Every structure is written in C-alpha cells, then in structure tokens.
Amino acid sequence: MNNNKEIKPQVSEKAELRRDVTVWGSFMWGYADVGADVYVALGLVMAAAQGVTNLAFAAAGLVYIMIGLCYTELASAYPVAGGGHYYTLRGLGDFWGYVAGIALLLDYTIDIALFAYASAGYINFFFPSIAHFSVSIGPFANINPIWCLEALVIITFLIWLNIRGVRESSMLNEILGIVDIITESSIIVMGFLFAFKPEILTDHWIYALRHWNWHNFMYGSSLAIISYVGLESISQAAQETRRPATIIPRSSVALIFTVFIFATAFSTVALGIPGAMEAISNNIGNPVAVLAERIPIIGVVAGPFAAILGATILLISSNSGVMGASRVTYSMSELKLIPKWFDKVHPKHRTPFRTIIVFSLVAVVEVLLAALTPRAMDTLGNMYAFGASTGYLLVFIALFVLRFKDPYTPRPYKMPLNLKISYRKEKIDFPILGIFGLIGVSLILFEVILTHPIGRIAGPGWTIFGIIIYFLFRRYKKLPILGSVKHDWEQKQIEVLTSAEEYELVENYKQALADRNKRLAKQAKNDCENHKPNDNKETHDKS
Numbered sequence: 001m002n003n004n005k006e007i008k009p010q011v012s013e014k015a016e017l018r019r020d021v022t023v024w025g026s027f028m029w030g031y032a033d034v035g036a037d038v039y040v041a042l043g044l045v046m047a048a049a050q051g052v053t054n055l056a057f058a059a060a061g062l063v064y065i066m067i068g069l070c071y072t073e074l075a076s077a078y079p080v081a082g083g084g085h086y087y088t089l090r091g092l093g094d095f096w097g098y099v100a101g102i103a104l105l106l107d108y109t110i111d112i113a114l115f116a117y118a119s120a121g122y123i124n125f126f127f128p129s130i131a132h133f134s135v136s137i138g139p140f141a142n143i144n145p146i147w148c149l150e151a152l153v154i155i156t157f158l159i160w161l162n163i164r165g166v167r168e169s170s171m172l173n174e175i176l177g178i179v180d181i182i183t184e185s186s187i188i189v190m191g192f193l194f195a196f197k198p199e200i201l202t203d204h205w206i207y208a209l210r211h212w213n214w215h216n217f218m219y220g221s222s223l224a225i226i227s228y229v230g231l232e233s234i235s236q237a238a239q240e241t242r243r244p245a246t247i248i249p250r251s252s253v254a255l256i257f258t259v260f261i262f263a264t265a266f267s268t269v270a271l272g273i274p275g276a277m278e279a280i281s282n283n284i285g286n287p288v289a290v291l292a293e294r295i296p297i298i299g300v301v302a303g304p305f306a307a308i309l310g311a312t313i314l315l316i317s318s319n320s321g322v323m324g325a326s327r328v329t330y331s332m333s334e335l336k337l338i339p340k341w342f343d344k345v346h347p348k349h350r351t352p353f354r355t356i357i358v359f360s361l362v363a364v365v366e367v368l369l370a371a372l373t374p375r376a377m378d379t380l381g382n383m384y385a386f387g388a389s390t391g392y393l394l395v396f397i398a399l400f401v402l403r404f405k406d407p408y409t410p411r412p413y414k415m416p417l418n419l420k421i422s423y424r425k426e427k428i429d430f431p432i433l434g435i436f437g438l439i440g441v442s443l444i445l446f447e448v449i450l451t452h453p454i455g456r457i458a459g460p461g462w463t464i465f466g467i468i469i470y471f472l473f474r475r476y477k478k479l480p481i482l483g484s485v486k487h488d489w490e491q492k493q494i495e496v497l498t499s500a501e502e503y504e505l506v507e508n509y510k511q512a513l514a515d516r517n518k519r520l521a522k523q524a525k526n527d528c529e530n531h532k533p534n535d536n537k538e539t540h541d542k543s
Helices: 023-034 037-077 084-092 094-126 145-164 166-194 198-210 214-225 230-236 244-271 276-282 287-293 299-334 353-370 376-405 432-451 455-476 489-499 503-542
Strands: 135-137 140-143 418-423 426-431
Touching: 037 094, 037 198, 037 214, 037 244, 037 276, 037 287, 037 299, 037 376, 037 432, 084 094, 084 299, 084 376, 094 145, 094 299, 094 353, 094 376, 094 455, 145 299, 145 353, 166 244, 166 287, 166 299, 198 244, 214 376, 214 432, 244 276, 244 287, 276 287, 287 299, 299 353, 353 376, 376 426, 376 432, 376 455, 426 432, 432 455, 489 503
Parallel strands: none
Antiparallel strands: 135 140, 418 426
16 A cells, blocks of 8 residues: 655745835834934034024924825835835836945944944943043054943944844833933923023024124034934835824824924923033033933933933934835835845744844944944044935926826825826826925035035045946846846836725726826727728728
C-alpha cells in the first residue's frame, strides 16, 4: 500500500503592512515630529532671529499650513506608505518620485540623528558635567563623546522598538504625546500669567526692526519651517491607518493648528520674559527648560520637569523619523526605485525591518560625523532644511499635476479655494491656495541655499550620490532610467481603498472610471462616424 501523499507546494503570501494606527495614533505620529519643534528649534531660531523670533515662526507657520493642507488632500486620497515620494511619482514619474524620496530620506535620517542627540541633551540638563564635557582628539577639538554615545544608545533602542511593531511604536507616541501637550499648554499659560511683560516684547521688536538683518531672519525662518515635518509622518503611516479617508483629514487639520499655536505662543512668551531671550540663545541645547525655569512660582519645578519632558518628546520625534525613513524606502522598493531587498517585511512583527536597520544606521553615521564638530546640534540642524524644502516643492507640483491627470480618484478632503476650469472635457478644481504654497516653499528653499553653508553642500551632494545609485540600479535591472515603469494605477487605487475598508470610495471611484470609459467610447464612435462619409467619398472617387 502506498502511503505517499501528494504534497502540494506551499504558496507563501507576501506579508504586508498592518493597518493598526487609530485617529489618535495618526495625530500623535505627526505631533511627535512637530511637537518636538519647540524643544530644538526655539533655541536655534532665537539665536538667529533674536527679537523677531515669533515673526520667523509665524512666517514659516503660514507656509507650513499650506503644506499641511496639501498633504492632507494627498494622504487621504492616496493612503499608502511613501508619502511625498509616492505622490510625486504618481504625478511626475519614477525619476522625480525617486528624487523626492531621497530628499525626504535625508530629512528623516537627520530627524533621527538630531532629535536623538537633542533628547540626550535634555537628559544632560541633570548632568551638567556631561553636558559641558569636551576633549580634543587629533584635529577634532571640543568634542563630547559621552553625549554622542547617549544618542547612539537612544537610536539603538528605537531600532528595536520599531521592529517590534507600529502598534507598540504608536502607543509610545500616544502616551508621551498627551503628557507633552498638557505640559506645553501649562508652560505657555503660566508664562503669560506670571512672567510675561508686553513692554519687553515691544522693546525686542523695536530693536530688531531698527537693526534688521535679512540673512539672520531667513536663516531663522528656514530652521523653523523644517521643524514642521510631522504631516509627512502622518502620510507615511497612511497605509497602516484605519479608515484613512476619515482619520487623516481630522488628525492632519487638528495637528496643523495645534502646532502653529504652540510654536508662535512659545516664541512670543519667551520674548516677553525678562532675560529669557539671551538665556535661550546661549543654551540652544535645552531652551524650553531654560524658559520654564524663569517663570515665577513654578520655575523651580517647571524647569526640571520640562527637561524630562523634552527628553521624552524628542525621543518620540526621533522614533517618528525611524518610522518615516523605513516606510519611504519600503514604498520605493515596492515601486522598483531601489532593490526589492528593502521591502522585506518581518514575518512575525509585520514591519519593514531591513529598512529600519539600514537607515537608522545612516543616522548613526550622521551623529558620529556631527559629533566631531564643536556644535553638533547646529551642524545637524543646518543639514536638516534642504531635504524637507526640496521634497515639499515636488509634492506641491505633484498636487497640481494629479488634479489634472487623475480627477477620478475620490478626494475626501481638498485644499480650500478652488477654481473650476475645463480640461479635456473634464471639470477640474484648480487649487488657488496651492499657488501660494508653491511660492512659499520655493522661498524657503531659496533661503536654505542662501543661508545654510553646510546644507547647500551636503544636501545636493546627497541628492547627486542618490541619483547615481538610481541610474546604476535601473540600468542593471534594464528599466527605463529617465522614463517610468508601467503602473496600473487604477487597479492599485482600488486595491488600496479596499484594503483600507473605504468601500464607498471604491464604488465612487469605479463609477467615475465607468463614466469616463463610456464617454471615451461614445467619442470614439462619433469620430468613426464623422470619418466614414469621407472614406466612402474617397473610395467612390478612386472608382
């Protein structure tokens, strides 16, 4: 008797990212990035803009609002991992999608490095001997290896956390984020009530306006805008967000105005507290703790508590950088812009563990290089701007192109102020506000190139190196270098909306495509009938 049974081959289904982020988790992914803005950027911006620091934050914030509205529309319409690079690829093609991707990768890896380093800086508020420790090694003078080692330990912890899963990583953001929102609100309210003096704010403004320095103001405002990167994080988590068409607009719009209020309020109250501007400018490593210490009554407790909170919120901001970098590269691998090796998902935790490890190690290298300079945080901040402003510029261009190329995709949210125009017999909503956003981001990129000596070298250098890698990879795979691989975007969109359980949007999208196909078929039939008499006449003449 033959006991052998036919063994059927096992078909392994490719593991995909799990939709496990709630509306609060989506909000906190963004807040983890931009909520940390004030803990790092306040000191850097105030050191440059001085008495008009709040004006620098407000100017950058207006551009940030338009960036946020743009991302809200695109992330809710295309809820996939990849964010700005994916929107650019869909609108402008593979090459420009890749350029946007590597620009954002520069931003995210420095995000990991900068905020991990800054988190360690707030920890060192309690260990001033470590904060002020320095040694000279060969040609490198006044470096702090202990501070560097602390940042590396933090990055190692975040690698482990993100491999474990987005649910665990998101939970960390949610717990620490709510504590930070309450504390930041308390510092602002208590500062205005017990320490703020309007006449000091006025004096700072008058002095700054009389001694106006465009270079310093542009440098400060560009540092402020690059801290508003949290909405990119929300879009990166879109493929892991439940019911993104509803959740993303809510979380994004709430985040836009929450962060704008916090940034302008912190900078305004700091300018109105006696001696705060000078103290913060001289302590760019822990500006919020310095500010909190100067508030009467609560300062003794508020200063140390702000330092603890600064360390934690910067930790989750660095955590968002790990998440963002890994999702960008996951998406780029899926779209054949980089090797498929990067899109491997952990069989147990369902996370892109290879990209988490590789690009976190890039951040490790950036920490090591920055630590060889006397002002490591300023070095990282100087490099931070180019990637963000370049990525945002391409995303705005993609917004316009997609409005014309893909008017059929349902848009649960649209940027306000639209003008109805006709394009190829389609009614298109032309985004008027998008023009102002495009101009604003272009000005920020101009400021970066003009005022950031390290950024204008390192940023283009990173981009050129990445483009060379792209050319080599595409040539090796025999894929079009400047052209695009054929993508079935319509089927992809149906699959994405279905996986997100946005069934009503799926039906709307299918109906829009069906109406388009009917219209095209009717047009083709009419064209055929219009040419038929001419063809018959030509045949008769020949006879």
